[in-house]
Amino acid sequence: MTVTPTALRTGTAPQVLARCRALVRPALTRAVERLHPWVGEMAAYSFGWCETGGAPATHPGGKGIRQALAVLGAEAAGAPGQAGVEAAVAVELVHTFSLLHDDIMDGDATRRRRPTVWKAYGTGPAVLAGDALYALAVETLAATPAGPDALRLLSSALGDLVSGQADDLLFAARPWAGPERVRLEEYRTMAERKTGALLGCAAALGALFGGAPAETVGALERAGRHLGLAFQVVDDVLGIWGDPSVTGKPAHGDLRERKKTFPVLAALDAPGPEAGRLAAFLESAGTVDEAGARRAAALIDEAGGRTAALAEAGDHIASVERALADVPLAATAANELRVLLDHLVDRDV
Amino acid sequence: MTVTPTALRTGTAPQVLARCRALVRPALTRAVERLHPWVGEMAAYSFGWCETGGAPATHPGGKGIRQALAVLGAEAAGAPGQAGVEAAVAVELVHTFSLLHDDIMDGDATRRRRPTVWKAYGTGPAVLAGDALYALAVETLAATPAGPDALRLLSSALGDLVSGQADDLLFAARPWAGPERVRLEEYRTMAERKTGALLGCAAALGALFGGAPAETVGALERAGRHLGLAFQVVDDVLGIWGDPSVTGKPAHGDLRERKKTFPVLAALDAPGPEAGRLAAFLESAGTVDEAGARRAAALIDEAGGRTAALAEAGDHIASVERALADVPLAATAANELRVLLDHLVDRDV
Numbered sequence: 001m002t003v004t005p006t007a008l009r010t011g012t013a014p015q016v017l018a019r020c021r022a023l024v025r026p027a028l029t030r031a032v033e034r035l036h037p038w039v040g041e042m043a044a045y046s047f048g049w050c051e052t053g054g055a056p057a058t059h060p061g062g063k064g065i066r067q068a069l070a071v072l073g074a075e076a077a078g079a080p081g082q083a084g085v086e087a088a089v090a091v092e093l094v095h096t097f098s099l100l101h102d103d104i105m106d107g108d109a110t111r112r113r114r115p116t117v118w119k120a121y122g123t124g125p126a127v128l129a130g131d132a133l134y135a136l137a138v139e140t141l142a143a144t145p146a147g148p149d150a151l152r153l154l155s156s157a158l159g160d161l162v163s164g165q166a167d168d169l170l171f172a173a174r175p176w177a178g179p180e181r182v183r184l185e186e187y188r189t190m191a192e193r194k195t196g197a198l199l200g201c202a203a204a205l206g207a208l209f210g211g212a213p214a215e216t217v218g219a220l221e222r223a224g225r226h227l228g229l230a231f232q233v234v235d236d237v238l239g240i241w242g243d244p245s246v247t248g249k250p251a252h253g254d255l256r257e258r259k260k261t262f263p264v265l266a267a268l269d270a271p272g273p274e275a276g277r278l279a280a281f282l283e284s285a286g287t288v289d290e291a292g293a294r295r296a297a298a299l300i301d302e303a304g305g306r307t308a309a310l311a312e313a314g315d316h317i318a319s320v321e322r323a324l325a326d327v328p329l330a331a332t333a334a335n336e337l338r339v340l341l342d343h344l345v346d347r348d349v
Numbered sequence: 350m351t352v353t354p355t356a357l358r359t360g361t362a363p364q365v366l367a368r369c370r371a372l373v374r375p376a377l378t379r380a381v382e383r384l385h386p387w388v389g390e391m392a393a394y395s396f397g398w399c400e401t402g403g404a405p406a407t408h409p410g411g412k413g414i415r416q417a418l419a420v421l422g423a424e425a426a427g428a429p430g431q432a433g434v435e436a437a438v439a440v441e442l443v444h445t446f447s448l449l450h451d452d453i454m455d456g457d458a459t460r461r462r463r464p465t466v467w468k469a470y471g472t473g474p475a476v477l478a479g480d481a482l483y484a485l486a487v488e489t490l491a492a493t494p495a496g497p498d499a500l501r502l503l504s505s506a507l508g509d510l511v512s513g514q515a516d517d518l519l520f521a522a523r524p525w526a527g528p529e530r531v532r533l534e535e536y537r538t539m540a541e542r543k544t545g546a547l548l549g550c551a552a553a554l555g556a557l558f559g560g561a562p563a564e565t566v567g568a569l570e571r572a573g574r575h576l577g578l579a580f581q582v583v584d585d586v587l588g589i590w591g592d593p594s595v596t597g598k599p600a601h602g603d604l605r606e607r608k609k610t611f612p613v614l615a616a617l618d619a620p621g622p623e624a625g626r627l628a629a630f631l632e633s634a635g636t637v638d639e640a641g642a643r644r645a646a647a648l649i650d651e652a653g654g655r656t657a658a659l660a661e662a663g664d665h666i667a668s669v670e671r672a673l674a675d676v677p678l679a680a681t682a683a684n685e686l687r688v689l690l691d692h693l694v695d696r697d698v
Contacts, residue, residue: 034508035512036511036512036515036516038515038519039511039512039515101476101477101480104472104473104476105473105474105476105477106473107473123453123472124453124454124455124456124518125454125518127450127453127454127476127479128450128454128511128514128515128518130476130480131450131479131483131507131511132508132511132512132515134480134483135504135507135508135510135511136508138487138500138503138504138507139501139504139505139507139508141500142497142500142501142504143501147496147497147500148491148496148497148500151487151490151491151496151497151500152488152491152492154487154491155484155487155488155491156488158480158484158487158488159383159481159484159485159488161484162385162388162477162480162481162484163384163385163388163481165477166385166387166388166477166481167385169473169474169477170387
């Protein structure tokens with residue numbers, strides 16, 4: 001066996017993701033096979049393993065960020081990636097559960113260019129399939145020796161996930177201006193819970209299963225949470241200024257849906273005249289047409305909303321780097337975690 | 350302190366239920382207070398602690414059978430009831446989660462003479478509140494020393510709950526006659542999962558937290574499962590022949606909704622001519638009027654469906670008795686478990 005320098009052994013992001021998916025897939029398949037067959041089909045559809053009715057898949061599944069974080073967390077602790085597989089299965093099941101239920105709550109009809117589960121199978125069945133995936137995640141962890149610590153990490157992430165989703169739903173009803181408006185600090189709390197908590201849990205669980213000391217588990221959890229925040233803020237920027245041919249989402253989509261995203265909230269907090277004009281526009285009734293959305297995007301930009309969002313993402317990226325540097329980690333895995341970080345936040349913004 | 354003979358210390362069912370509710374309430378309140386405030390209000394509404402908007406409660410909550418089983422399970426193991434409180438909190442949270450989600454799936458608009466949570470707060474919020482209660486249940490158990498075993502019991506009950514609900518939803522689409530019809534054995538599996546699993550889990554968890562040996566935990570789980578089956582079959586009888594002024598449900602409600610309940614399935618399996626006439630009636634399109642429902646109820650009775658259901662309930666009651674007699678249990682708690690059993694199945698059937 002030839003000794004390869006670390007830098008060469010480090011995979012690219014698509015390679016890392018594909019390697020982790022391949023490692024986790026058999027265990028994830030076995031877990032899903034334990035489900036009621038009807039529920040199992042909805043789960044397989046969500047994972048992109050099949051189309052409705054069990055027909056062969058014609059659409060790709062998710063990238064599998066969370067399962068990759070769990071595998072890399074175990075490897076970062078010096079264990080083989082296999083040690084993180086049960087953790088990876090659990091977080092992937094929880095992630096899919098949350099997508100299924102969030103799509104119902106948000107009324108989203110498509111995901112990854114296919115009908116969402118509630119659109120394809122009905123609301124009731126989608127509620128049930130989410131519940132089943134969640135139960136399976138708990139069952140998966142309860143069956144491992146790392147049980148109690150692992151379940152504490154998972155249940156705390158789950159609590160955060162639900163609270164973050166509750167905050168997000170409630171933000172929609174809040175005014176755009178005045179003392180009741182949504183503050184950036186509230187947004188950060190929401191995004192850390194809704195997006196950061198499970199990413200942090202994935203990396204931390206992987207490390208725990210890899211036998212890492214508590215300090216390393218904690219550092220990887222922090223890294224994952226900041227990664228989630230960076231990712232969410234970048235996603236917000238793309239939701240306004242992203243190229244539809246790259247994002248697969250309509251131009252100015254988040255503005256048309258009047259979502260209270262980071263760039264918008266930052267712009268509304270800015271001192272200049274643009275904040276007031278933006279608030280007046282967002283408060284106006286009626287649907288947002290393309291010209292209106294373009295004007296709002298320009299106002300947000302002029303008020304510094306895009307710059308503030310990119311600076312925010314940069315802060316969280318730096319926090320991820322610091323968390324990874326805080327503790328001793330296996331070099332290749334730590335590098336691959338950095339590669340994933342770049343891949344997730346360095347999209348065309 | 351005077352020594353009171355066991356028989357005198359045994360409470361009546363309403364006394365036992367009230368005592369257990371009072372014992373569990375502080376811990377349940379503390380758990381619910383950890384929820385996001387909005388989600389917490391939906392939880393409090395479900396428990397009958399308040400009306401919508403947090404107004405003082407004007408409707409009673411549930412009886413709290415599951416929490417009582419957990420407390421009595423601990424006491425049956427010779428521990429003080431307090432030892433079963435965390436188990437009681439967890440099963441009560443899971444039960445409420447399942448009511449919230451099942452009401453969405455079944456499209457039920459009222460429960461305990463009030464609008465269901467999805468009717469009062471919206472479908473999305475009700476999905477979220479259910480998820481939050483479930484996460485809180487897992488968190489509650491993960492924080493206890495009995496963690497891993499307890500979570501294995503809970504997650505296996507959860508898996509059963511979801512599978513039972515899936516079976517029940519799928520039964521609705523199956524034909525009334527022919528090889529594809531629902532068999533009694535399938536019904537038993539469904540009802541054991543949907544109703545029995547959590548009752549069994551409640552009693553078993555209580556015993557586990559009370560320090561009972563595995564054999565006792567297993568016996569109490571079996572007792573709870575058979576209790577659930579007996580309860581469900583009695584509920585089915587009341588759903589057809591129950592007095593609306595007592596049940597609070599419309600006369601012949603289950604027939605009007607064409608539910609595939611035990612007495613109906615037993616009648617359809619009977620050899621006489623009534624089975625065919627009943628199947629033809631149930632297969633006919635259109636709404637079921639009062640005269641039609643009365644005719645169907647008579648056919649089911651003539652085909653022996655009511656008798657078969659009552660015999661089935663009797664079998665499960667005997668199985669509960671056998672399970673309780675199988676292992677050494679503290680006398681008062683064992684008696685109170687029997688009192689509860691009578692209370693649950695000895696309704697006017």
